[in-house]
Amino acid sequence: MIPLFWFFIAWLACLAVFGVIALxxxxxxxxxxxxxxxxxxxxxxxxxxxxxxxxxxxxxxxxINWSQTVNVVPQLGVQLSPxx
Amino acid sequence: xxxxxxxxDALPDEQLVFSLRRHPITISGTILSGILLVxxxxxxxxxxxxxxxxxxxxxxxxxxxxxxxxxxxLFAWLFLFQSFIDYYLDMWIVTTRRILNIEQHGMFAxxxxxxxxxxxxxxxxTVDGALHTFLDFGxxxxxxxxxxTHFVFEDIKHPNLVSKRILELSEQDRRLHVVDMAEDEGTxxxxxxxxxxG
Numbered sequence: 001m002i003p004l005f006w007f008f009i010a011w012l013a014c015l016a017v018f019g020v021i022a023l024x025x026x027x028x029x030x031x032x033x034x035x036x037x038x039x040x041x042x043x044x045x046x047x048x049x050x051x052x053x054x055x056x057x058x059x060x061x062x063x064i065n066w067s068q069t070v071n072v073v074p075q076l077g078v079q080l081s082p083x084x
Numbered sequence: 085x086x087x088x089x090x091x092x093d094a095l096p097d098e099q100l101v102f103s104l105r106r107h108p109i110t111i112s113g114t115i116l117s118g119i120l121l122v123x124x125x126x127x128x129x130x131x132x133x134x135x136x137x138x139x140x141x142x143x144x145x146x147x148x149x150x151x152x153x154x155x156x157x158l159f160a161w162l163f164l165f166q167s168f169i170d171y172y173l174d175m176w177i178v179t180t181r182r183i184l185n186i187e188q189h190g191m192f193a194x195x196x197x198x199x200x201x202x203x204x205x206x207x208x209x210t211v212d213g214a215l216h217t218f219l220d221f222g223x224x225x226x227x228x229x230x231x232x233t234h235f236v237f238e239d240i241k242h243p244n245l246v247s248k249r250i251l252e253l254s255e256q257d258r259r260l261h262v263v264d265m266a267e268d269e270g271t272x273x274x275x276x277x278x279x280x281x282g
Contacts, residue, residue, distance in 0.1 A: 011151040035085040
């Protein structure tokens, strides 16, 4: 039985990896692109959509009960266990 | 960011003539694939909700799905952005004095080649294919007397007009900057002389 909170930690770890790669990508874009409206629009679009997704997910996860557990049984599939 | 109208190490009297990229149609396939990849979780969620509508009220499974879908979406979105950057940062800049060929290879590799206009010997434009003909895009190949003998502008708009204009600029640069040409020839001549007498 795996606490749901561990999956949240794994999700945060994935976000950290994404954040590092995104930061590098945006810095390359800002450093080597030419000063034009298109550069600003595309970068703002990328950052805006990313922020929106994180905001929506974060808002949803604020209402989750992370003390719940996930009982993963391979032959039967995922079973749900109520908190003790 | 680089100001295209004030390039670093600008030559005297240098003015921007063209800033060229590949035709957007060349990246349309990649962008379309990226958009489909990004929308895949949305379609998946719709199908899942249609088949199992009770899943949205599950206190454990639905958060897991949200986590997996959000990670997939964000990395797909990042892939789309990186694909666009790989296209967007490739550029050919033609000024009244030189041509700059800027190529981005992935995230961490970048090649910048520079060619003085008076070194241009021959310019050839090629439009090959039905799509290229209808949308008027193709290649411009530049033969030079420089160390790098071959420049290619790939899949640019209006290649015939661009090649014609480059030839005009090359002639103009040759007429106006005879001193630069003489200096180059003088340097080559003295190096040859040293080899002969040494």
